[in-house]
Amino acid sequence: RWSKAIDCLKVYLNQSGGQSEVEVAKARDLFVRLSLKLAEISYENDDLKQAINLLNEALSERPDFIPAGTFLVKILLEQGDKKAAKKTALKVFLRAPHLSSLDAMRDTRDDNDGQFISYATKQAQQSDRPNDGLLAVVQFALRAGIWASSAQLIEQITEHYVGQHE
Secondary structure, eight states: OHHHHHHHHHHHHHOOSSSOHHHHHHHHHHHHHHHHHHHHHHHHTTOHHHHHHHHHHHHHHOTTOHHHHHHHHHHHHHTTOHHHHHHHHHHHHHHSOSHHHHHHHHHTOOOOHHHHHHHHHHHHHHSSSHHHHHHHHHHHHHHHTOHHHHHHHHHHHHHHHHHHTO
8 A cells, every 4th residue: 555655645745734844844754765665666576667757756855865866877777868867866966965876976977987086076066065075075086096086075175164164
């Protein structure tokens, strides 16, 4: 009865008024997590269209829900839709800069690690949370063994952070 639960949550989320912000946030969180779980089941049953629809619905409710975004990128890449995967990965990273969303973005690109770090740094600076984005790029650079980029990015984060708190 999971699909009925999803339908009930959709109705609840589309109602106007009467609900507290906390109730709506809880319902939204339940909706996106349930959508992800149903997408995983659909994927396992080779119903990729349904999985994609569920993941898109989850992301329309919470564009910063990294597990749905990274899973959608994976499916799009498996289907050979690299353009849609790139667009989705960038959108998720800009809304939710994190190493996981950065890794999904990396999977869509053909750059070498140095080129990717340069590209990702520019995107991180434009993200909703630039310091988090730059920190994810630092983690990626450290993992790739590119120490100079890591040091420069840490310096950028520090300068940005200090500038905000003076």
